[in-house]
Amino acid sequence: MLNAKPNAVLGLSTGATSLGLYRELIRMHQDDGLDFSQVTTFNLDEYVGLTRHNPQSFCYFMQENFLRHINIPPQNVYIPAGTTDNYVPFCQWYDRRIAECGGIDVQILGIGEDGRIGFNEPGSSLGSRTRVKTLSQQTVAANARYFDTVAEVPVSAITMGVGTILEARKIVLLANGKQKAAAIAAAVEGPITAMCAASALQLHRETVCVLDRDAASCLKMLDYFEWCQAKMLDPP
Ligand code: F6R
Numbered sequence: 001m002l003n004a005k006p007n008a009v010l011g012l013s014t015g016a017t018s019l020g021l022y023r024e025l026i027r028m029h030q031d032d033g034l035d036f037s038q039v040t041t042f043n044l045d046e047y048v049g050l051t052r053h054n055p056q057s058f059c060y061f062m063q064e065n066f067l068r069h070i071n072i073p074p075q076n077v078y079i080p081a082g083t084t085d086n087y088v089p090f091c092q093w094y095d096r097r098i099a100e101c102g103g104i105d106v107q108i109l110g111i112g113e114d115g116r117i118g119f120n121e122p123g124s125s126l127g128s129r130t131r132v133k134t135l136s137q138q139t140v141a142a143n144a145r146y147f148d149t150v151a152e153v154p155v156s157a158i159t160m161g162v163g164t165i166l167e168a169r170k171i172v173l174l175a176n177g178k179q180k181a182a183a184i185a186a187a188v189e190g191p192i193t194a195m196c197a198a199s200a201l202q203l204h205r206e207t208v209c210v211l212d213r214d215a216a217s218c219l220k221m222l223d224y225f226e227w228c229q230a231k232m233l234d235p236p
Contacts, residue, residue, distance in 0.1 A: 001105070001106060002034060002035065002036070002039065005105065006035060006037075006038045006039070007038035007039065007040070008039055008040075008105045008106065009039075009040045009041075009042065009098075009101050009102055009103065009104050009105050010039060010040070010041045010042070010104070010105065010106055010107075010108070011041075011042050011043075011044065011104040011106065011107030011108060011160070011165070011168055012041050012042070012043050012044065012062065012066075012108055013043070013044050013045075013108050013109055013110050013118075014043070014044075014045075014058040014061045014062065014110075015110045016110075017110040017111075017174045017175060017176055018065075018108060018110055018174065019065060021108065021174065022065050022066040025066070025070070026066065026069040026070060029069070029070045029071070030069075034070075035071065036070045036071050036072040037071050037072070037073065038076075039072055039076060040076040040077075040078070040101050041067075041072065041076065041077050041078065042078045042079075042094075042097075042098055042101075042104060042160075043058060043059075043062060043078065043079040043080065044107075044109070044117075044118040044119075044159060044160050044165075045058060045080060045118045045119045045157050045158060045159040045160065046058045046059060046079055046080040046081065046082045046157060046158050047082050047154040047156075047157050048082055048087070048132060048154055048156040048157055048158060049082060049083065049154050049156075050082040050083070050154060051082065051083050052079070052081075052082070052083075054082075056146055056147060056152075057082055058079060059079045059082070062077075062079060078094070078097060078098075080094060080130070080158035080159075081158075082154075082158070087132050087158065088131075088132075090158070091129070091130040091131050091132065091158060092129075092130075094130045094158075094160075095129050095130045095160075095164055098164070098167075103167060103168070103169065104167070104168040104169065105168070105169050105170065106168065106169070106170045106171075106172060107165055107168035107170070107171045107172070108172050108174065109165070109171060109172065109173045109174065109198075109201075110173075110174055110175065111173060111174075111175050111180055111183050111184065111187065111198050112139065112142070112183065113138075113142065113179055113180065113182070113183055114136065114138055114139070114183065114196075115183045115186050115187055115195070115196030115197055115198045115199065116139070116197050116198070117162070117165060117173075117197050117198045117201075118159040118160050118161075118162075118165065118197075119133050119135060119139070119157040119158075119159035120133065120159060120161065120162050120165075120197035121133060121134075121135065121136045121139060121197075122136065122194070122195045122196065122197070123194055123195065124161070124162055124194055124197050125161070125162065125163075125194060126162045126163065126166075126192070126194055126197070126200045126203075127161070127162065127163040128161030128162050128163050128164070129160075129161040129163055129164050130158065130159065130160045130161055130164050131158070131159070131161060132156055132157070132158055133156060133157055133158075133159050134155060134156050135153075135154070135155055135156060135157060140153045140155060162197050162200050165200075166200060166201075166203065166204055168204075169206065170206045170207075170208070171201060171204055171206065171207040171208070172207075172208050172210060173187070173198065173201060173207060173208070173209045173210070174210050174211075175209070175210075175211050175212075175215040176211075176212045176214065176215055177212065177214050177215055178214040178215070178217065180214075180215040181214060181215055181216070181217045181218040182218055183196070183198065184209070184211060184215050184216065184218065184219065185218035185219050185220070186198070186199060187199050187201060187202075188202075188209060188219060188221075189219060189220055189221060
């Protein structure tokens with residue numbers, strides 16, 4: 001993709017699932033000269049209240065695990081500001097800035113066990129825009145592993161909306177492990193519902209799901225998807 005469009009706009013996610021992708025992109029940069037000098041990135045989300053230097057912030061995660069290892073100009077990196085004075089205009093500006101940069105070419109997503117993409121918790125409007133979202137008790141509990149105590153976990157975050165995400169030209173949804181299997185089945189084969197934000201991806205015309213066997217294990221159509229994949233790899 002970057003070879004065809006060196007000034008691509010990438011939408012990025014944080015979390016354990018994305019680490020393998022970032023490792024591989026860093027390797028391609030270091031070994032094969034993959035060039036990020038014209039790339040622009042927009043991150044999906046950030047905790048409200050954490051500064052960019054806080055080791056639990058998504059900004060810190062991105063710097064440590066990806067950005068400082070590649071040659072992307074710092075002015076091309078957009079990550080929602082966890083400590084802005086005025087959240088509503090900031091969120092509106094973030095969506096405007098994505099549009100001004102030409103829109104997102106490829107959006108990388110992980111998925112929460114509740115089917116969230118970004119921090120779009122169950123019940124999020126499928127037309128939602130970038131905004132501040134209160135996290136569910138389940139998300140706070142799941143994220144507590146990254147903090148010393150559960151009391152330190154922020155209870156709100158800025159997140160791109162489901163509507164914002166759906167405007168990306170291509171979407172790549174990554175998932176690994178049994179704990180994601182039910183969410184993947186709901187997203188891919190369930191009804192389109194605000195109770196599973198990822199199910200909105202069924203409306204998108206170019207979404208690819210990259211799953212390991214465990215994450216795919218609850219799909220009713222797994223045999224068919226494997227058959228399709230085999231036929232694609234071995235065309236007539
Ligand atoms: C992070 C994000 C979240 C994660 C999801 C999965 O930017 O938007 O929706 O993608 O919580 O996280 P991991 O990969 O840690 O299981």
